[in-house]
Amino acid sequence: MTVIAPGIEEVRDRTFPFPHRHFLSALDLNIVEAGQLLDLADGFVALNRQTNKKLDLLKGRTLMNLFFENSTRTQASFELAGKRLGADVMNMSVGSSSVAKGETLIDTAVTLNAMQPDLLVVRHGSSGAAALLAQKVGCSVINAGDGQHEHPTQALLDALSMRRAFGAVAGLTVAICGDVLHSRVARSNVNLLNVLGANVRLVGPPTLMPAGAERWGAEVFHDLEAGIAGADVVMMLRLQLERMQGALVPSTREYFRFWGLDREKLKAASDGVRVMHPGPMNRGVEIDSDVADDPAISLIQDQVEMGVAARMAVLASLSARLDNHR
Amino acid sequence: MSHPLAFHNARLVDPDSGHDGPGALLVADGLIAEVSKGSDFNNLAADVEIIDCGGAMLAPGLIDLRVKTGEPGAETRETLQSAALAAAAGGVTTFVVQPDTHPAVDEPSVVDFILRRARDIDAARILCAGAATRGLRGEQMAEIGLMAEAGCVYVTDVDRPIVDSRVMRRVMAYANTFDLAVAHRPGDAWLSKGAVATEGAFAAHLGLPSAPAVAELIGLERDLALAGLTGARLLVDQITTAGALEALARGKARGVRATATASINHLSFNELDIGDYRTFARLDPPLRSEDDRQALIEALAAGLVDIVVSAHAPAPPEEKRLPFDEAAPGGVGLETLLPALLAFHHDERIALIDLIRAVTLAPARFLGLPGGRLAVGAPADLVLCDLDAPVVIDADRLVSKSKNSPFDGRRLQGRVLRTIVGGSTTYAGA
Numbered sequence: 028m029t030v031i032a033p034g035i036e037e038v039r040d041r042t043f044p045f046p047h048r049h050f051l052s053a054l055d056l057n058i059v060e061a062g063q064l065l066d067l068a069d070g071f072v073a074l075n076r077q078t079n080k081k082l083d084l085l086k087g088r089t090l091m092n093l094f095f096e097n098s099t100r101t102q103a104s105f106e107l108a109g110k111r112l113g114a115d116v117m118n119m120s121v122g123s124s125s126v127a128k129g130e131t132l133i134d135t136a137v138t139l140n141a142m143q144p145d146l147l148v149v150r151h152g153s154s155g156a157a158a159l160l161a162q163k164v165g166c167s168v169i170n171a172g173d174g175q176h177e178h179p180t181q182a183l184l185d186a187l188s189m190r191r192a193f194g195a196v197a198g199l200t201v202a203i204c205g206d207v208l209h210s211r212v213a214r215s216n217v218n219l220l221n222v223l224g225a226n227v228r229l230v231g232p233p234t235l236m237p238a239g240a241e242r243w244g245a246e247v248f249h250d251l252e253a254g255i256a257g258a259d260v261v262m263m264l265r266l267q268l269e270r271m272q273g274a275l276v277p278s279t280r281e282y283f284r285f286w287g288l289d290r291e292k293l294k295a296a297s298d299g300v301r302v303m304h305p306g307p308m309n310r311g312v313e314i315d316s317d318v319a320d321d322p323a324i325s326l327i328q329d330q331v332e333m334g335v336a337a338r339m340a341v342l343a344s345l346s347a348r349l350d351n352h353r
Numbered sequence: 354m355s356h357p358l359a360f361h362n363a364r365l366v367d368p369d370s371g372h373d374g375p376g377a378l379l380v381a382d383g384l385i386a387e388v389s390k391g392s393d394f395n396n397l398a399a400d401v402e403i404i405d406c407g408g409a410m411l412a413p414g415l416i417d418l419r420v421k422t423g424e425p426g427a428e429t430r431e432t433l434q435s436a437a438l439a440a441a442a443g444g445v446t447t448f449v450v451q452p453d454t455h456p457a458v459d460e461p462s463v464v465d466f467i468l469r470r471a472r473d474i475d476a477a478r479i480l481c482a483g484a485a486t487r488g489l490r491g492e493q494m495a496e497i498g499l500m501a502e503a504g505c506v507y508v509t510d511v512d513r514p515i516v517d518s519r520v521m522r523r524v525m526a527y528a529n530t531f532d533l534a535v536a537h538r539p540g541d542a543w544l545s546k547g548a549v550a551t552e553g554a555f556a557a558h559l560g561l562p563s564a565p566a567v568a569e570l571i572g573l574e575r576d577l578a579l580a581g582l583t584g585a586r587l588l589v590d591q592i593t594t595a596g597a598l599e600a601l602a603r604g605k606a607r608g609v610r611a612t613a614t615a616s617i618n619h620l621s622f623n624e625l626d627i628g629d630y631r632t633f634a635r636l637d638p639p640l641r642s643e644d645d646r647q648a649l650i651e652a653l654a655a656g657l658v659d660i661v662v663s664a665h666a667p668a669p670p671e672e673k674r675l676p677f678d679e680a681a682p683g684g685v686g687l688e689t690l691l692p693a694l695l696a697f698h699h700d701e702r703i704a705l706i707d708l709i710r711a712v713t714l715a716p717a718r719f720l721g722l723p724g725g726r727l728a729v730g731a732p733a734d735l736v737l738c739d740l741d742a743p744v745v746i747d748a749d750r751l752v753s754k755s756k757n758s759p760f761d762g763r764r765l766q767g768r769v770l771r772t773i774v775g776g777s778t779t780y781a782g783a
Contacts, residue, residue: 132675132676132679151676153679154559154561154630154676154677155560155676159674159676173560174561174676175560176559176561177560211560237557238554239557239558
């Protein structure tokens with residue numbers, strides 16, 4: 028194996044192997060595993076900035092992207108991660124076509140499983156879908172977003188972005204703001220940030236805040252400025268525009284007035300505050316372009332870069348486990 | 354007609370007379386011919402078959418008010434025959450099938466179809482509920498009078514709420530002229546729209562669409578008020594929450610003619626059982642908090658909840674092996690109703706005779722049936738049950754055509770030894 032990036036082999040060969048067969052939930056990680064994934068991802072960031080970005084860690088392995096919901100960004104990120112590690116990558120955008128033909132999720136997965144993939148990346152609109160698949164297939168399943176449940180690689184890339192910006196995640200105050208109710212990004216972030224020792228706050232109107240959120244290990248605020256007061260990181264969530272229909276919020280302009288992030292409201296946060304967003308952004312709805320595009324404040328482009336590295340870390344760890352079981 | 358049977362050395366449990374103690378019982382010509390509360394019979398005729406019960410419980414056969422099959426229209430789920438065999442294995446001797454079939458039971462010919470099929474089935478007595486509204490759509494009234502003539506025992510739109518209060522009022526008033534009760538599952542349709550779980554920290558953590566428990570209270574208050582207004586008999590179908598139980602108590606206290614059922618599922622499980630997205634625990638109404646479950650058990654003990662139902666809802670793997678929010682709701686229950694109910698006897702929460710009443714005499718009275726009691730002249734529909742025998746529920750070994758039991762893997766006590774319908778043995782266990 029040609030090691031081009033520093034540290035990758037060292038992290039990979041640590042005596043503590045990654046113990047999970049699947050990557051389904053940020054809750055599955057303990058602090059050691061999360062730290063190890065972040066260390067590994069750090070090495071991949073360096074790799075990805077070189078001219079030769081290719082490793083052969085996943086040589087011969089097949090990665091399948093199985094997306095029941097469209098997501099160009101996440102799918103591209105996984106595809107690139109797989110290819111840079113030397114895997115053969117196949118994309119399956121299932122959409123609703125096979126569902127219309129009466130094929131169930133499990134039928135689709137079992138069919139693909141018969142083609143002997145090693146890693147199956149799944150996005151599905153139903154909570155628990157990735158876990159259901161993991162029970163039925165022989166390969167490693169990576170949850171790329173299941174309904175309103177979890178999106179654990181997003182949490183990992185967010186933690187990586189924070190760790191690189193601040194040096195450590197422990198002790199940071201992170202305010203996650205907006206449509207928490209429908210957000211799998213928020214759930215995975217709360218779970219992972221708690222493992223890593225951050226102070227987590229959830230901010231949003233009561234109609235977009237899940238019942239019992241205060242029992243997740245996060246403080247709940249309904250006022251944006253109070254919620255981000257003194258925060259080191261302000262993470263804005265995407266507001267799906269169809270939320271106007273269900274009487275959840277009255278209009279985009281009212282939403283922006285009270286829960287949208289602009290430079291004025293951001294003054295309440297700590298001096299060195301960094302702003303994050305999982306994308307794609309609704310500019311002028313949950314975030315002002317002025318803030319989103321300011322490189323001194325915004326980590327949003329870093330998040331995209333970290334996404335590839337974090338997913339490489341997950342793929343490499345899972346496949347190392349596959350190697351051990353040969 | 355089979356020959357007479359004498360049950361000796363039994364623990365007779367008869368909620369009608371209040372007797373729970375040793376005794377013997379003689380069955381002849383399909384009826385209970387003699388009951389001895391105490392010693393066994395002497396001088397029996399030569400053709401009488403004597404069954405030594407060995408101290409096992411002999412009780413009236415169970416009457417289950419809420420059973421779904423797939424017949425007609427979805428026979429892969431369950432047929433009337435397979436449901437009857439499952440009933441026999443569970444000690445259930447009479448059950449009421451629900452009208453949400455294809456076609457729906459919303460006119461007399463479908464009632465007639467089901468009852469004619471039922472006449473050819475010996476394993477259990479099958480009764481039929483009719484739809485309250487055409488196609489269970491909650492808009493136009495079904496042919497309630499004609500269905501009553503054809504033999505339907507109550508009307509209900511099953512799991513589809515009658516959202517329009519005006520329709521509900523008219524269905525109640527109209528059904529009452531035919532002395533039919535209206536069964537309705539209380540709920541606020543808008544609050545519950547799309548929900549597959551009860552709102553709370555757990556459902557939010559799982560990312561499942563959920564509805565607050567008060568949706569049931571809101572719906573029940575309306576139903577009780579309309580029952581009071583129309584004077585109709587209301588069957589509160591599967592009450593599940595503490596708040597609704599308080600409303601039920603108030604309604605009953607002011608004289609509303611309400612009878613309430615609880616499903617054995619909501620008495621036995623709470624919301625945490627949907628963890629790991631276990632679709633066998635995907636029920637409708639969804640499982641509630643442990644506080645609600647405890648309140649439901651208390652309400653059953655106090656008699657506020659009158660009847661326990663299995664809420665038997667068979668679903669084959671293709672309807673259950675799906676993501677949680679896409680999976681069909683419901684679980685099979687005919688075979689597990691009795692042992693699951695006996696858990697409250699073994700836990701010393703509710704007296705055995707009160708538990709038996711909720712699945713025998715109380716539903717018999719609601720339906721106006723002569724059964725549900727161990728009385729001379731009553732039909733010889735009986736269950737003989739070893740109360741203490743340990744059982745581990747294995748869904749794959751259930752008689753029911755579908756195996757979607759939320760009790761799969763559960764350890765219970767109570768094994769049905771024999772089930773008798775009209776004096777004939779329909780099930781004899783090991």
